[in-house]
Amino acid sequence: MPNIPKGTRDFLPSEQIKREIIIDKIKNVFRRWGFDPIETPTFEYYKTLSGKYGEEGEKLIYKFLDLGGRELGLKYDLTVPLARFFSDHQNEIVKPFKRYQIQPVFRAEKPQKGRYREFYQCDIDIVGSKNLLSDITIILTINYALKEIGIENFVIKINHRRIFKSISRKFNIEGREVELARIIDKLEKIGIEGVKNQLFEKNFNKDVVDGVINIISRKFQLEELSKFFSDSEFEIAYNELNEIFKYLKKFNVNFEFDVSLARGLDYYTGMIFETKVLNYEIGSIASGGRYDNLIEIFTGYNVPAVGGSIGIDRLLTVLNEMNLFNERKTWTDVLITFVKYEDEIISYGLKILEKLQNLHYNVDIYCGNKDLRGQLGYANEKGIKITIIIGEEEVKNNKVIVKFLEKNYQMEVKLDELEKCLNSK
Amino acid sequence: MPNIPKGTRDFLPSEQIKREIIIDKIKNVFRRWGFDPIETPTFEYYKTLSGKYGEEGEKLIYKFLDLGGRELGLKYDLTVPLARFFSDHQNEIVKPFKRYQIQPVFRAEKPQKGRYREFYQCDIDIVGSKNLLSDITIILTINYALKEIGIENFVIKINHRRIFKSISRKFNIEGREVELARIIDKLEKIGIEGVKNQLFEKNFNKDVVDGVINIISRKFQLEELSKFFSDSEFEIAYNELNEIFKYLKKFNVNFEFDVSLARGLDYYTGMIFETKVLNYEIGSIASGGRYDNLIEIFTGYNVPAVGGSIGIDRLLTVLNEMNLFNERKTWTDVLITFVKYEDEIISYGLKILEKLQNLHYNVDIYCGNKDLRGQLGYANEKGIKITIIIGEEEVKNNKVIVKFLEKNYQMEVKLDELEKCLNSK
Structure with a gap:
């Protein structure tokens, strides 16, 4: 029933x-x-x-x-x-x-x-x-x-x-x-x-x-x-x-x-x-x-x-x-993902989330316990088109990896160039 | 009860x-x-x-x-x-x-x-x-x-x-x-x-x-x-x-x-x-x-x-x-009012309404049966700050009168200068 x-x-x-x-x-x-x-x-x-x-x-x-x-x-x-x-x-x-x-x-x-x-x-x-x-x-x-x-x-x-x-x-x-x-x-x-x-x-x-x-x-x-x-x-x-x-x-x-x-x-x-x-x-x-x-x-x-x-x-x-609707499965523009669950990496992710929100992006931060592959799968299933990937290297160098899921294309970006990169999509 | x-x-x-x-x-x-x-x-x-x-x-x-x-x-x-x-x-x-x-x-x-x-x-x-x-x-x-x-x-x-x-x-x-x-x-x-x-x-x-x-x-x-x-x-x-x-x-x-x-x-x-x-x-x-x-x-x-x-x-x-709110009694920005209820005047009013909506103003058009004074009273009561007044003269000359109620100030405006006038407020 x-x-x-x-x-x-x-x-x-x-x-x-x-x-x-x-x-x-x-x-x-x-x-x-x-x-x-x-x-x-x-x-x-x-x-x-x-x-x-x-x-x-x-x-x-x-x-x-x-x-x-x-x-x-x-x-x-x-x-x-x-x-x-x-x-x-x-x-x-x-x-x-x-x-x-x-x-x-x-x-x-x-x-x-x-x-x-x-x-x-x-x-x-x-x-x-x-x-x-x-x-x-x-x-x-x-x-x-x-x-x-x-x-x-x-x-x-x-x-x-x-x-x-x-x-x-x-x-x-x-x-x-x-x-x-x-x-x-x-x-x-x-x-x-x-x-x-x-x-x-x-x-x-x-x-x-x-x-x-x-x-x-x-x-x-x-x-x-x-x-x-x-x-x-x-x-x-x-x-x-x-x-x-x-x-x-x-x-x-x-x-x-x-x-x-x-x-x-x-x-x-x-x-x-x-x-x-x-x-x-x-x-x-x-x-x-x-x-x-x-x-x-x-x-x-x-x-x-x-x-x-x-x-x-x-x-x-x-x-x-009548197909008069542009399908939109989620309000989220960007998902932040982690290579490892470590303190520094999570803190860095939260800071990026705050930064993007201030630029009026809708940002999701991965809250589950899957590895990076599982996290990208989550983005795909939800229909989120951009992910940001963070590992130890990225934190150390003040960078992130931006991955455009539909085009299956990714690039390394300095934090202060992130906005430009996202706008170029 | x-x-x-x-x-x-x-x-x-x-x-x-x-x-x-x-x-x-x-x-x-x-x-x-x-x-x-x-x-x-x-x-x-x-x-x-x-x-x-x-x-x-x-x-x-x-x-x-x-x-x-x-x-x-x-x-x-x-x-x-x-x-x-x-x-x-x-x-x-x-x-x-x-x-x-x-x-x-x-x-x-x-x-x-x-x-x-x-x-x-x-x-x-x-x-x-x-x-x-x-x-x-x-x-x-x-x-x-x-x-x-x-x-x-x-x-x-x-x-x-x-x-x-x-x-x-x-x-x-x-x-x-x-x-x-x-x-x-x-x-x-x-x-x-x-x-x-x-x-x-x-x-x-x-x-x-x-x-x-x-x-x-x-x-x-x-x-x-x-x-x-x-x-x-x-x-x-x-x-x-x-x-x-x-x-x-x-x-x-x-x-x-x-x-x-x-x-x-x-x-x-x-x-x-x-x-x-x-x-x-x-x-x-x-x-x-x-x-x-x-x-x-x-x-x-x-x-x-x-x-x-x-x-x-x-x-x-x-x-x-805590008075943390800017009072806003109405969503309406502009009220269109009529000196007389005549065909030409009403048509002219509706055209202005359409024009202002296309400029993304919220526009009310007076639908009751009061005279101009009553219409301005309606604007006041509702908290609408700008009225547009239309009479025979205005229709003939492609003009309107714009009245700013709070400042109690009004001016005659050519239709193609209406937007500029409203933005100047």
């Missing part, structure tokens, strides 16, 4: 280094777009999380008790905790509140390939403004972050939750638009027929089902839809989307309107988006939308908000499989 | 920015000393954690069930998960295995000032080597990390667990050395009298208690102790510590031997250390030691290991209260 809990993962150095590189890049783009960081606890009171994610989401929350018998839940996403945070700190923060947050979230998913029970989300949100510049900022930031990471071929699919309201008005099923969106959200997983069946199962009548299936299967564009719908809900969606699209075009963002895009979570109210990598079969790697009524549950008054989230797991899968 | 779970915290931007700065610095020192990163899940099977931390630790583990009814526990530290990780991946990693790991850990502590139920640990460990160069590397790395962060006045207290074995031999209480260490570990909290009472409570006899209290209260130095002890356990401790001390002296580390240092956790076997900030009342900010028998529980064969851990919460308290 494996010792690691089902559905979770360990990250070994070669994988964790990639994650560190990606997260740093994302963080830098977030900062460059004017977002500041926050963190919230790994668990919340269960009552904070419950009733926010819809029926199916609710079941996936990890629930437990604290010592005082209060119900806690591991956080399911970073949006509901943000809403709770905003409410608790509304007098300490500047509005509109632009924050990024990069932390793990937890879902008790059924084990299956590529689904994990713990994974990182990288979120940005703007809380406290209805201004569409917020929606635009979110999409542009996500767009730039993905490009910064090295993903070039992707399209951002955009829709608006009010269009579902408009549809439900037209078919006289007002109030059931969230239910409708939940089912349409499964389109990619279960296909058109699957959506049709689930609509029937939930007792939508034939007219509704035929109408909805017609709309989503023919992928109507916004202009075409405006021939069918003309109520106030559609009008708002239409105007907002056109305004957003205008600016995205100016920034050469590759986007498209997609009326079949629904997003699974209940709390969205306005623009919604998902990101598809082109020529590669994988779900959305970044998504989000406007949720103007969620925070009110915590504050008691209306607080508009819009946000987006990048999932780094799928991103890493894409980067790995 | 507060909405955040008892014993946990939210981190607002001003605090989270400090945490990001500190963690980055620590990470860089860890990398410079040859450590590579790993991550492990937030929870482990409960059986992985249980029986490793001693009676009192055990009670503090958050326990819950997964969907399959298996017992899980939130991780209590990063050392036991490392042991499990090493065992699971022993064929995929290079030995000696040097890793750093920076993640939150969880303890269901009784609520009291300065004690939190979730906090970050920054750990380094070297697994698979008895070589004392490992012990030295751990202490030196911790020493350099603390200095890099800006802590200058601290002393590293060092002891050796075998000395407790030696004491227990001398007083004929062999096998009870862990129990002894656990009580002595509380010295700072409960004082000499407290330790004395707890020893009596645990049925150590008067000779033992008097002997132990004599040793720890008189703070015997290593040389003095060698007059009382001469068994093989003491001899090993004596030789190892002297070897370690020799190298620490060469690196000008401020350390001292402290026979009353015990460390609370059961798994230590060799050198142990804690770090005290001088002239400031706070517990240890970094600690660790050698634990040669822990990993065997998972692997079934002996694997020596040594490690150290920095707790960033106490560190931040120290830095904040």
Whole structure:
């Protein structure tokens, strides 16, 4: 039996280094777009999380008790905790509140390939403004972050939750638009027929089902839809989307309107988006939308908000499989090795280590008990490209041997020429 | 009733920015000393954690069930998960295995000032080597990390667990050395009298208690102790510590031997250390030691290991209260503001934002609905020092107004001179 809990993962150095590189890049783009960081606890009171994610989401929350018998839940996403945070700190923060947050979230998913029970989300949100510049900022930031990471071929699919309201008005099923969106959200997983069946199962009548299936299967564009719908809900969606699209075009963002895009979570109210990598079969790697009524549950008054989230797991899968990553197995640049374990030799090695660190090299010093050959093997296995070899001769003459492992080439270097030698590589 | 779970915290931007700065610095020192990163899940099977931390630790583990009814526990530290990780991946990693790991850990502590139920640990460990160069590397790395962060006045207290074995031999209480260490570990909290009472409570006899209290209260130095002890356990401790001390002296580390240092956790076997900030009342900010028998529980064969851990919460308290921190409330350098919300003005603003980002400025663009005065107030509140103001005139003439808020000084600048102007600040 494996010792690691089902559905979770360990990250070994070669994988964790990639994650560190990606997260740093994302963080830098977030900062460059004017977002500041926050963190919230790994668990919340269960009552904070419950009733926010819809029926199916609710079941996936990890629930437990604290010592005082209060119900806690591991956080399911970073949006509901943000809403709770905003409410608790509304007098300490500047509005509109632009924050990024990069932390793990937890879902008790059924084990299956590529689904994990713990994974990182990288979120940005703007809380406290209805201004569409917020929606635009979110999409542009996500767009730039993905490009910064090295993903070039992707399209951002955009829709608006009010269009579902408009549809439900037209078919006289007002109030059931969230239910409708939940089912349409499964389109990619279960296909058109699957959506049709689930609509029937939930007792939508034939007219509704035929109408909805017609709309989503023919992928109507916004202009075409405006021939069918003309109520106030559609009008708002239409105007907002056109305004957003205008600016995205100016920034050469590759986007498209997609009326079949629904997003699974209940709390969205306005623009919604998902990101598809082109020529590669994988779900959305970044998504989000406007949720103007969620925070009110915590504050008691209306607080508009819009946000987006990048999932780094799928991103890493894409980067790995598309070979968009320069492999780097270790952060270490140089390994210091010893011909013999003697006092003077070790002291000399430690001094060299200090010297190189001051020059901002990452330096490993061999801490095991193998002979020189074993030490060079260690460097090779770890993927360290340069070793420094020290014996009695070297200590005596204030020199070292520098060995470039890939080129299988070594040279004797005076200590004060070491930096030059390493830079020449 | 507060909405955040008892014993946990939210981190607002001003605090989270400090945490990001500190963690980055620590990470860089860890990398410079040859450590590579790993991550492990937030929870482990409960059986992985249980029986490793001693009676009192055990009670503090958050326990819950997964969907399959298996017992899980939130991780209590990063050392036991490392042991499990090493065992699971022993064929995929290079030995000696040097890793750093920076993640939150969880303890269901009784609520009291300065004690939190979730906090970050920054750990380094070297697994698979008895070589004392490992012990030295751990202490030196911790020493350099603390200095890099800006802590200058601290002393590293060092002891050796075998000395407790030696004491227990001398007083004929062999096998009870862990129990002894656990009580002595509380010295700072409960004082000499407290330790004395707890020893009596645990049925150590008067000779033992008097002997132990004599040793720890008189703070015997290593040389003095060698007059009382001469068994093989003491001899090993004596030789190892002297070897370690020799190298620490060469690196000008401020350390001292402290026979009353015990460390609370059961798994230590060799050198142990804690770090005290001088002239400031706070517990240890970094600690660790050698634990040669822990990993065997998972692997079934002996694997020596040594490690150290920095707790960033106490560190931040120290830095904040000693004013060792340059306050930085936001990552944002520049805010773009608008005289009017008009299409052309907003487009112009977004173009400037893009331009400045390419120059690696962090730029916020105002997303709310306040007038210019309100927008400048937003910059002030957030701690942004430069604003760019755009109106119709500016768009027409390809200019902007740059306002330096602290100096309350503003100037009109041509777009192609903007960079020069910002750099002149």
